[in-house]
Amino acid sequence: MTSTPEGAVSAWTLDGRPVAADEVGELLRGRIAAGALETWFASASGRSLAVVSNGERAMVLLLEHEGDPGEHAVDPDVDPDGWSDGYELANGQSDEYPDADTVPLAEALRIVEHVVAGGSWPADARWVVDR
Template identity: 35%
Template structure:
C-alpha cells in the first residue's frame, strides 16, 4: 500500500487544503464544491485526518470560516503570491456573473489569471470538473470597477460611460481629464484632439505614460491643462487616436499599463 499522501491536508503540511480554502474564501468555488473535493481526497488517500469529515458537515461557508478552530483546530495555509490571489478572484469573475470584489476590478483579476499558468494548473488539479470560461466580451461593455471622474461626485462609471466621456472630450469637451479609484490609481489624459498624453499614477508614487515609438522626432502643442497652461509634447510621448482609446480601455479594464509602448517616469516607493 502506498503511504505517500496524495494531498497535503494535515496540520504539518496543509498546502492543498489551504489552497481549497483560499478558493472558497475569494468566491472561486462554492461550499458544495469544496465538499466534493474533500470527498475525492478521502477516496484517494490511504489515511486522512478526521476533520475532513467534520468539514463536510458544515452547512454554511460563514460557519466554516468563523468556527475553523472548532472544526479543524488550525487555519490551513497555502503560500500564494499576491498575483495568484488576484488570479483566484479572476476565476470568481469568470464563473459567476454577479460576482463583485470592491478592491479588485474584473479586468485586473482576469488579466492576472491569464498570466498565471501555474495557478490555472493548480486549480485544474483540485477541481478538474470546473471549467473557466474565456473572457471574450468587449472591454467597453465590462463594468469597470472603482473608476470615477476626479473632482466630481464619486460615481462609479462603466466602461461604456468612460468611452463616451473620452469621445466627447475629442469633440467639444475639456482637453484634460482625470479618473481615479479607491485603490489610489489615477489616470490622467490630455489631448489636443489629434493625439493624447496618457499618464498612469500608482498609489506608491510610481508613474509612467504611453509612447508611440513609430511617431518620429516631431512635437505638437495644444495640450491644455486644467490650470490653463498649454503644453507641447514630443510625438513619441503621445499616442494617435484611436490607438490612444485602446490604451485607455486596457488600463481601465486591467488596472495596469500595457506591457509595450510604455515609459516609466517615476519609480515607486
Template identity: 45%
Template sequence: MARTWRITREDGEDLGFAYDCFVTGAVSLEEFTGWLYRVLQDTDDFPPFLIDLINVDDADELRRRVINVVGFLPSADLDRMQERALEGIAYARFPDHRDDSITRGDAFAALQQADEVRRRFADFFPGLAIPHDERAQNGQSQQRRVRHWWLAGSSERALIVGEMPAIVRERTAAGQLSTCFEANAGLVLQIVTNGERAMVMLLARSDGTGGHAINPTATGSSAGYLLENGQEDEYADHDTVPLPTAFALIEHIGVHGTPPHQDWQTDY
C-alpha cells in the first residue's frame, strides 16, 4: 500500500521536515531531490510544485525561490532541541559543515537526546547513515568536565564563576585590558577590552575549535584594545560587545563551558 505523505499547504509536515533537513545541511540537494522522487512514486495525486522543486538544480536558488515555487514556506513543527539535532546530523555527515549559531559539541549533544529526529531521518532517508562523530562527542564530554577556572598563570587558585567578571572589571580599571582564564577541560577564555567594549574569545585546546562573541547589528570600529604584549588593536564593533554584555558572557561560559547559541561566531 502506497504511503500517504503530508505535503500540502494544509498539512505540509513531511515536506517541511525534508526541507528543514536540506536547509540545515543534514542532507544535500541531491538527497532532498531523491526524497521528492520517492514521494512521487508513492503518491497518485501530488501537487504540481513537487515537479517544480525537482527541476531546481541549484541549492542557493532553491532557498531563494522555495516560497515562489511551492506557494508557502515548508517547515516542520520542530522544537528547538530537534532543530539542533538536525544540525548534529549535518555536523556528523559532512566534516566541512559549519554553523555559527551552534557548536559541534552542542549539536551532537542535542542529536543524542533526540531519538524521534533520528528515527524520522532514517524513515525519510533510509539509505543515509548518520556517522558516529567522535570529535563532537569528545568535545562535548570535555565541556561537561569543566570543574573550575583560574586566571592564566594562577592555576593553584580555583575561581568562583562570579569572581570572573569582577576580575575583568578590576583589571580594566587598573589599565590591564587583556585577561585570560583557563579551565581544567582545556578551555581558554580570552577577554580584550578598550574600557567600553570587549572582544570575548573561547578556545578549546583539545580540538583546536574556537570562536568569539559578535554584535550583529553594530557598525563601525573601535580602537584602544591593548594586548598583553603591549600591542594596541582596533576591531570592528561587529566582532566585539559592550562591557555589560561581556560580563554576562563570561558568567555564561564560566558556568556551562560553552558559548551561547546566539550572537556567537565560530572561527575555526
C-alpha cells in the first residue's frame, strides 16, 4: 500500500478527477454501459489501476509505476482452458483473455473499490504478480 507522508492512502483519480471508493461501482457500470470498456485510475504516487471489461468479466491490473508488468486479479475456479472475447480497448483493439486471468464483473467492482479505498487488494481476492 502506498501512503502519503501523513499516513493517509494516496488519492485515486480518473481523467484528473478525484474518485471516491463509494462511487467506483456506479462509475464503472456507467462507463461500461456507454461502451467505454477500458478504464485507468491513477494515484498521486504514480500507481495505476486498470479495468478492462467485456460486460460480464473484467481484467483488473494494479501497476506500481509506468512500465511495471504489475499484478492482476485471477479466478482459479473457472475452466483453465476457457477464454472470453469482447474486451474492447480505448484504441479500438479487441482482446480476448483466458477466463482464469479475469474475474466476474461484480468481483472486479469490489476489488477496484477496495484498492481505491485502501491502496491494496482485498485480503480474500486472488491475484498473481507478473513482475
